[in-house]
Amino acid sequence: GAGVSQSPSNKVTEKGKDVELRCDPISGHTALYWYRQSLGQGLEFLIYFQGNSAPDKSGLPSDRFSAERTGGSVSTLTIQRTQQEDSAVYLCASSLTSGGAHETQYFGPGTRLLVL
């Protein structure tokens, strides 16, 4: 079956521009996560959506970052006024449930963002 998909796969933008990154989770998965992976570093949690509950935004690094999830499915991560330090791979993951022994996060291929 289809896995998690993300678009675009690569994005080059100029400093100060806004970018939108898209994530299509696996159908039926209620939980969705965004992570950021900078060069040589581990994944950094950004935001979490679970069903219709208010998202957990505790990992967003600044107010330039925002995300929404429409209809409990597709999610968009928006970065406003991009900075060079925003350059990273942005990963999306979804899971059927959240928490508990049965949770397994399935990751997408990521969007590689380069801010010039």
Next chain:
Amino acid sequence: AQSVSQHNHHVILSEAASLELGCNYSYGGTVNLFWYVQYPGQHLQLLLKYFSGDPLVKGIKGFEAEFIKSKFSFNLRKPSVQWSDTAEYFCAVRAYNNNDMRFGAGTRLTVKP
């Protein structure tokens, strides 16, 4: 908040050698522990996980990990590696009932044929 450290950035082994990748975390409460693997050109995928019960967890492809609570460790092991195990390995920890999953910086494993 919890944090994760992986001791080795790059490990190079010959086929049939034994593997142990270190992972330590800092958090005093109940945790869920994971190892993820990313093969070249592929997505991150779950290798194994620990939630409760037997601290020795077996995963796919002959991998296992042991949770040692007193040492705050969750080391990954495999008795005999293969060339196809060449990949990047990430340890992750999540505080129980917390959404924030913390990942280590990863260990790149290269297995020479």
